[in-house]
Amino acid sequence: MGVAEEMDDWWKLSGRVWLFGNNVDTDQILPGYAMSAPREKLREYALAGSEQPDFAKTAKLGDVIVAGENFGCGSSREQAPAALHEAGAGLVVARSFARIFRRNCINIGLPVLAADLLPYVQQGEEISADIKEGTICIAGSGSLIQAKKLSASVLETLECGGLINKVRRQLGLGI
Amino acid sequence: MNEIERHLARAAGKTTVEAGEEITAAVDLVIAHDVTGPMAVEQFQRIGVDHVFEQQKVVFVLDHIIPAATVEARALHNSLRKFSRRFNTVLYDQGQGVIHQVVAEKHNLPRGAIIVGADSHTCTAGARGLIAIGVGATELAAAMATGVIDLEVPETYEIRLEGKMSPGVYAKDVILHLIGKFGTGGFTDQAVIFAGSGTAGMSLHEKMTIANMGIEMGAMITYFSDLDMVGPVRETFTFDLAAIPPSVACPYSPGNVVPAREAVGTAITQVVIGSCTNGRLSDMEVAAEVLHGKKVHPGVTLIIVPASQEIAQAMEDRGLTKVLRGSGAMVTGPGCGPCFGAHMGLLTADDVAVSTTNRNFPGRMGAREARVYLSSPRTAAESAVAGEIVAPGTVAPLDGGC
Structure with missing residues (x-):
């Protein structure tokens, strides 16, 4: 396989869906009492304050969070997306995102896509996505949904594995 | 531009x-x-x-x-x-x-x-x-x-605040009212400029309270203009300050806003006055004015958190701390206090609080079921005395009121 093909594969993800509603705030994603937890323990608190507090215990690598409007509203705490990432989440799809949360996800290398999937997917269903193209395929129904395409700058950040690597590259420090 | x-x-x-x-x-x-x-x-x-x-x-x-x-x-x-x-x-x-x-x-x-x-x-x-x-x-x-x-570069919207606030209405009521109107995602990724005759008469403290909660409408930037003409914007919204009532945000969202009179009678167990939203000297003066010579309701824990050492010192110098402590309040050292649920006043599922802070999401101040109402320091202080949510003017007369 050539480098270009490997890169194409890199943008493709698949996983099981966890469904959430509108306005899931950062206190639900990572409660205030857990904010002083060291990074390696953050995963234990992922979504601990939400309607699915068992997420951290049962999430598998590559799982996909699917939510409604304004996902991640509230605090700037990067512990929130970090906890999701550490617990295994490989992608977050929401109808809309709060600005700081969305940027935090990208900056730590956790892809996000803006699309309204709630009417089309069930909890636990398998979906796949092409991050670069912004397409999401629902395995059960075979439906293909187009999310808003990510900007070139966001794709570059994700490709670097997060903002720190991107800055290192810009400063000539290598990745 | x-x-x-x-x-x-x-x-x-x-x-x-x-x-x-x-x-x-x-x-x-x-x-x-x-x-x-x-x-x-x-x-x-x-x-x-x-x-x-x-x-x-x-x-x-x-x-x-x-x-x-x-x-x-x-x-x-x-x-x-x-x-x-x-x-x-x-x-x-x-x-x-x-x-x-x-x-x-x-x-x-x-x-x-x-x-x-x-x-x-x-x-x-x-x-x-x-x-x-x-x-x-x-x-x-x-x-x-x-x-x-x-x-x-964000799209910019202008919110013009015209006229004067009614007695018993504070900057906090204004921003809660706006969050109620626009919703918690109303300005996501966008910038908001506050302007209008009503802002010209506002103190820096009041402007800070309003700017502070811009994020509760999702805004990327909130900004107070000192010009008459802010320049081209996507859309302008105008509000008459005199028409805004004392307001509270009910559980479990800063966007779940009603006039305070609609929440009157809700029994409470804790009141918090402080934070980056409402922990400034003018907020403490309002609280002290209400609590002077009164006692906090025996069923209410009142926690007062100055937003800075400078404010705490000014409170001491002006005798406010003595008045507040005398009423039965706990006046703590400066900081964020119980606002975000890590310490200094966590709530159980059975608790109901009034707080001058900025968020009341599920679990924000402790148990997921704990109910937090966001309000102005005036509404908070009066409610602390009453043991239930009351409208401003209920336990202490309003300036210029009857």
Whole structure:
């Protein structure tokens, strides 16, 4: 396989869906009492304050969070997306995102896509996505949904594995 | 270009910018606290540079969990102490106050200066005409290293506040009313300029309260203009201040806003007065005026948290602390206090609180089921005496009222 093909594969993800509603705030994603937890323990608190507090215990690598409007509203705490990432989440799809949360996800290398999937997917269903193209395929129904395409700058950040690597590259420090 | 676009263009070294354009802007101050800062310095060290872009422009404030409530919290403080010694950055240690208040008191910046802060309420600084943008730890680390931030120029909306607030109505009621109207995602990714005759008569404290909760409408930037004409904006909304009632945000969202009279009679068990939203001297004066010669209801725990050491000192000097303590309140040291549920007044599922803070999400102050109503210091103080939510003027007469 050539480098270009490997890169194409890199943008493709698949996983099981966890469904959430509108306005899931950062206190639900990572409660205030857990904010002083060291990074390696953050995963234990992922979504601990939400309607699915068992997420951290049962999430598998590559799982996909699917939510409604304004996902991640509230605090700037990067512990929130970090906890999701550490617990295994490989992608977050929401109808809309709060600005700081969305940027935090990208900056730590956790892809996000803006699309309204709630009417089309069930909890636990398998979906796949092409991050670069912004397409999401629902395995059960075979439906293909187009999310808003990510900007070139966001794709570059994700490709670097997060903002720190991107800055290192810009400063000539290598990745 | 409007005012915000002019400031962003200058910071990006461009003659013009337009909404949607991606720019790289120079930053004038980079701020973080004891919860976000340690993650930022960890990320900064991964970048691998040996200095911050400018030592005096990188500021840390220990405010969220100070004094340390856990061993882990103490470790967070120590990580910022160690970093500040090594990189000669500015550190406000030992409980100087809430980051946004301390930065307002200690860092005088010209209008249009750019602040990047690892705290969502960084937008508070828009009260004094700064372009203040909340970010996460990684983006802050990048700004610490490079002195710049990549941004998309936001669409700008104008909110004109005209006339005067009625007796019993405060800046907090105004911003709660607006959040109720526009919703918690109403201005996501967008900038909001506050202008109008009503803002000209507002104190900096009042503007800070309003700018502070811009993030509760999702805004990227909230900004108070000092001009009559702010320049071209996407849309202008006008509000008559006299028509805004005392308001409360009911559980479990800052957007779940009703006139205070509709929540009257709700039994409460705790009241919190403080935070970056409402912990300033004028807020404490309102609380003391209400509580003077009265007692807090025996079923209510009243916690009062000055937003800074300077405010705490002024409260002592003016006898406010004595009045508040005399009423049965616990007056704590400066900081974030119980606002975000890490310490100093957590609630059980059975508790109902009135708080002058900025969020009442599920679990924000303890148990997921605990109910928190957001209000002005006036409504909070009167409710503390009554033991239930009351409208301003119920337990103490309003200025200019009957």
